[in-house]
Amino acid sequence: MDVLHLTLYVAGDTPRSRQAMANLERICADLLGGQARCATVDVLDNPEVADVERILTTPTLIRESPTPRRRVTGDLSDPQRVLAALGFSSLPPHQTR
Amino acid sequence: MTPSATRNTTPATVAKIRTGITGFDSISEGGLTQGRATLVAGTAGSAKTVFAVNYLAAGIMQANEAGVFVTFEDSVADVRRNVLGFGWDIAKWEKEGKWAFVDAAPDAEGPIAVVGEYDLGGLLARIEHAVKRIGAKRVSLDSLNALFVQFKDHAMLRAELFRITSSLKRMGITVLFTGERIQEYGEVTRYGIEEFVADNVVILRNNLEDERRRRTVEILKMRGATHQRGEFPFTLTSGSGIVVIPLSQIELTQSSSTVRVTSGVKELDRMCGGGFFRDSVILASGASGTGKTLLVTQFMSGGYKAKERCLLFAFEESKDQLFRNAAAWGMDFAGMEKKERLMVVNRYPHAMAMEDHLVEMQQLIDEFKPNRVAVDSLSALERVSSLRGFREFVISLTSTLKKKETAALFTSTSPSLLGGTSVTEKHISTLTDSIILLRYVETFGTMRRALVVLKMRGSQHDDAIREYTIDGKGMHIGDRLSAISGVLSGHTTFEGE
Numbered sequence: 001m002d003v004l005h006l007t008l009y010v011a012g013d014t015p016r017s018r019q020a021m022a023n024l025e026r027i028c029a030d031l032l033g034g035q036a037r038c039a040t041v042d043v044l045d046n047p048e049v050a051d052v053e054r055i056l057t058t059p060t061l062i063r064e065s066p067t068p069r070r071r072v073t074g075d076l077s078d079p080q081r082v083l084a085a086l087g088f089s090s091l092p093p094h095q096t097r
Numbered sequence: 098m099t100p101s102a103t104r105n106t107t108p109a110t111v112a113k114i115r116t117g118i119t120g121f122d123s124i125s126e127g128g129l130t131q132g133r134a135t136l137v138a139g140t141a142g143s144a145k146t147v148f149a150v151n152y153l154a155a156g157i158m159q160a161n162e163a164g165v166f167v168t169f170e171d172s173v174a175d176v177r178r179n180v181l182g183f184g185w186d187i188a189k190w191e192k193e194g195k196w197a198f199v200d201a202a203p204d205a206e207g208p209i210a211v212v213g214e215y216d217l218g219g220l221l222a223r224i225e226h227a228v229k230r231i232g233a234k235r236v237s238l239d240s241l242n243a244l245f246v247q248f249k250d251h252a253m254l255r256a257e258l259f260r261i262t263s264s265l266k267r268m269g270i271t272v273l274f275t276g277e278r279i280q281e282y283g284e285v286t287r288y289g290i291e292e293f294v295a296d297n298v299v300i301l302r303n304n305l306e307d308e309r310r311r312r313t314v315e316i317l318k319m320r321g322a323t324h325q326r327g328e329f330p331f332t333l334t335s336g337s338g339i340v341v342i343p344l345s346q347i348e349l350t351q352s353s354s355t356v357r358v359t360s361g362v363k364e365l366d367r368m369c370g371g372g373f374f375r376d377s378v379i380l381a382s383g384a385s386g387t388g389k390t391l392l393v394t395q396f397m398s399g400g401y402k403a404k405e406r407c408l409l410f411a412f413e414e415s416k417d418q419l420f421r422n423a424a425a426w427g428m429d430f431a432g433m434e435k436k437e438r439l440m441v442v443n444r445y446p447h448a449m450a451m452e453d454h455l456v457e458m459q460q461l462i463d464e465f466k467p468n469r470v471a472v473d474s475l476s477a478l479e480r481v482s483s484l485r486g487f488r489e490f491v492i493s494l495t496s497t498l499k500k501k502e503t504a505a506l507f508t509s510t511s512p513s514l515l516g517g518t519s520v521t522e523k524h525i526s527t528l529t530d531s532i533i534l535l536r537y538v539e540t541f542g543t544m545r546r547a548l549v550v551l552k553m554r555g556s557q558h559d560d561a562i563r564e565y566t567i568d569g570k571g572m573h574i575g576d577r578l579s580a581i582s583g584v585l586s587g588h589t590t591f592e593g594e
Contacts, residue, residue, distance in 0.1 A: 011218025020213075043219050047226030055219035056201050057209070057248070071204070074213030085210035 004036040005064040006086075009055045012044050016075055020059035023076035031079055063087065111321040114234075114271055117155025118148070120341030124325040125316055129297060133320065134262045134272040136291045139301035144312065144333060145275040146171065147180070148301060149237035151338040152273050154185040157195045162234040165227045167199040167220075169243035183338045197227040203247055211249075217257035221264060228268060236265055238274035245288045255293050262294045285317070296320040302328065306483045309450065314341055330489055332452035340456050342493050358469065358504050361399025362392070364574035365533075368550050368559035373531065375468075376502040377554065378495050380475075380526065382509040383535030387546060388567050389508040390414065391426065392535075393471045395571055396506045398428040401439055405468035409441045410458060412477035416443045426571045440465050451482040455490050459497050467503060474508040475525070491525045530554040538564075538584050540591075547584050548574060 008024050010017035021040060028036045043050040043058060053062065057073040063086045072085040113127040122128045129135050139145045153164030166187075168176055176198075177187045190196035201220060228236065244254055265272050274294070276286035281302050285291045291298050298317040303310060313328035331341040357372035360379075366372040373379055383389050393409065400407040411419055419441060423430040433439035442461060444454065462470065472478075472494075479487050491507075498505045507529070526532060532551040537544055549562045561577040562584050583589045 009219060011216075011222055014218075016214060016216070023213075043222040047222050050219050050223050051200070051226075054200060054204060055223070056217060057215045057220070058218035059215060060209075060219065070210075072210045072212050074211050074215045077213035081210075081212045085212060 004032065004066070006036050006038045007062050007064055008038065008040045009043055009050065009053065009058055009060045009062070010040060011058040012042065017042075017059060019075040019077070020061075023079070023082075024061065027076065027079045027082055031083060061086075113322060115160070116152055117159040118151050118339050118341065119337050120329070120331065120343050121314070121339070123343040124314070124329050124341055125319065126322070126324050129271055129273070130319060130322050131271055132266050132269050133296040134266065134274065134294055135297040135299060136274060136276055136286070136295035137299045137301060138276045138278050138286050138291070140278050140281060140303060143278075143301040143303045144339065145277075145301060146176070146239050147183070147333060148299075148339055149239040149273055149275050150176065150180050150185065150187075151183070153196065153235055153237055154180070154183075154187075154338065156235045157190055160234075161195075163195045163197075163231040164235040164237065165197045165199060165224060165231070165233045167201055167224060167236065167238040169201045169238070169247075170240050172202050173198045173200050180338075182335055183333075184336055185338070194231050197231050197233065199223050199227050201244075203243070208247075214253075215250075216253060217261065221257075221261050224261065225264065225268070228265070228270060234270065236270050236272050238272070240275040240277055241290050242277040242287060251288065255290075258290070258294050306486070309481075309483060309486070311450075311483065311486060312452070314339075330452050330486065332450065332456055334453070334456055340452075342452060342455060342489065344489055344492055344496075354502060358405070359399040359403055360392075360506075361395030361397070362572050362574065364563075364565075365548075365550075365572075368561075368563070368574070369531065369553055370556045370558050373504050373506075374555065375504055376499050377530035378498060378505045378507065378528070379531040379533060380507050380509060380529040381533045381535060382511055384511050384537060387535035387537060388565075388572055389510070389535060390419075390422065390473055391567060391572055392533075393473045393506060393508060394419075394423050394426060394428060394430075396469065396471055397430075397439060398423070398433075400469040400504075401433050405438070406466060407433070407439045408462065408465050408467035408470045409439070410470070410472045411441060411443045412446045412472070413474055414443070416441055419443070426569065440467070446477045446481045451478065451486045451490050454478060455493055458494060462497060462501065462503070466501075469504040469506075470498060471506045472508070474510055476508075476510040488525065491528055495528050526552075531558075534585065536584055538578065538581060538589060540581065540589070545578075547578050549585070 010020060024038060028038055041049055043055055059075060060071060060073045063070040070087050072082055076082050111130040114131045115122045115128040137145055137148050153166055156162040156164050187196055245251060248254055262272055276290045279287055281304055285298060297319045300315045300317055302313045312331050314331050315328045316324045329341050329343060331339055334340050354374050354376040356375040358375050359372050360366050381389055381392050397407045397409055420430045531553045534549050534551055536547045538547045546565050547562050548565050550558045563574050564578050565572055565574040581589050581591055
């Protein structure tokens with residue numbers, strides 16, 4: 001099974017950015033069993049990366065791999081819907097709960 | 098309320114930057130207000146994107162100001178390709194660091210899922226980065242509607258668009274964004290964009306009038322600055338993009354020169370008190386075959402002999418025909434053209450819209466710098482235009498000619514052979530300085546011709562109705578047609594009847 005790579009794009013250190021990072025952390029720990037590799041990119045520091053990835057809205061979470069790539073935008077406040085948007089119709093098999 | 102809160106601050110006049118869009122700086126009395134945001138709204142196909150691109154292109158070409166183009170709808174490749182025809186090489190400007198795209202077109206990866214709260218922080222960061230990277234002074238965003246289709250949280254979008262424009266304005270950027278309208282008249286935009294972000298509102302229209310498309314631009318509001326009111330026609334040309342035709346205060350200008358130039362017909366000069374004024378516009382009206390084209394030919398030839406530069410716009414006859422006729426009257430148009438003091442431009446009236454004819458004619462007048470211009474005939478052009486469009490055409494052309502102190506002879510064909518007036522006359526007679534009527538007169542089994550100078554602004558003129566003949570050397574004006582009355586109306590009566 002390919003490792004799940006996720007990148008979270010935020011714009012600056014705002015309450016909304018922190019909220020999204022915290023939510024993503026919890027999703028990774030609780031639902032993805034710590035199997036996902038998560039990175040965070042601040043578009044204010046890396047606007048070129050935001051150009052390449054065509055980031056419009058923030059926060060935006062991108063499932064980089066395995067393909068197909070998928071995007072979710074928002075503060076990720078509903079874990080189940082985040083998983084569905086990332087392409088997991090049910091919880092992934094390696095969940096520990 | 099504290100006294101300081103009620104204190105009136107003297108409103109400083111808002112500075113404007115010239116957009117460089119042809120004619121727009123005239124109707125906006127100097128361009129767009131600097132450091133403000135302008136909404137350009139229009140229905141589908143009203144040339145909003147062209148306007149948005151033109152704004153940046155003109156900035157680069159005329160003011161050496163870099164620009165950022167944010168595209169929400171068309172792909173970057175499409176924008177580059179679509180405007181090449183206007184002579185705008187965006188790819189080249191990108192290489193030179195004068196143009197930057199922010200690609201915000203819908204993603205190929207499909208619709209984006211939304212979970213929780215979000216904003217346009219990513220977009221703002223990218224726009225700001227692009228502005229700083231190339232030192233942009235202008236930003237175009239095209240078109241905001243695509244955002245409203247893509248994202249359902251319209252309250253968020255409104256707040257974020259306000260944040261983006263505020264941020265750009267703080268950076269000293271003059272912002273232009275486009276929005277779509279549903280109908281030509283009614284609310285400004287579908288999503289009410291103007292209310293929360295626009296200092297200025299410009300409306301582009303693409304109306305169907307008398308079965309013809311007519312593009313107009315109207316400045317609806319410009320906060321803190323004056324501008325011309327109402328709709329102004331515009332056209333799209335391959336060389337310069339948008340060309341707005343300003344019609345400001347034009348009707349008030351009248352001939353003021355006292356210098357006379359020859360009409361090309363000696364007797365006619367005498368009837369006019371010594372010739373036409375150098376900056377006057379003359380309308381010659383008559384039925385088919387009365388000699389209007391001859392008058393034009395002599396007008397051109399007379400100018401040529403007086404060492405003037407002469408420009409003829411012919412809408413009825415081909416060049417061959419014109420040159421052959423001129424040759425038959427002893428005038429060598431081909432030779433005159435070779436010496437580059439005569440230019441004959443033949444156009445088919447239906448080949449272009451009225452505005453395009455006008456823009457081309459004005460360009461040719463600018464380039465050739467004629468001392469005199471003839472248009473044969475205005476009636477031919479009238480047939481391809483709405484009445485309003487035609488009147489605007491005449492106003493605008495007349496104004497161009499007067500500003501350059503160019504004498505002009507326009508012809509108009511009256512529909513009935515005897516007497517009568519043409520529609521052309523009715524609508525433009527007030528715009529011309531002189532009117533010459535050419536008429537057929539039926540007398541006891543013979544058709545004769547008569548001419549009268551009906552009006553001559555600022556000068557005495559012969560008010561006799563004179564007979565004239567046409568032979569191999571041209572037009573010859575003779576004596577007063579005595580013993581006949583009713584020539585002008587076409588109902589002639591004879592003395593003793």
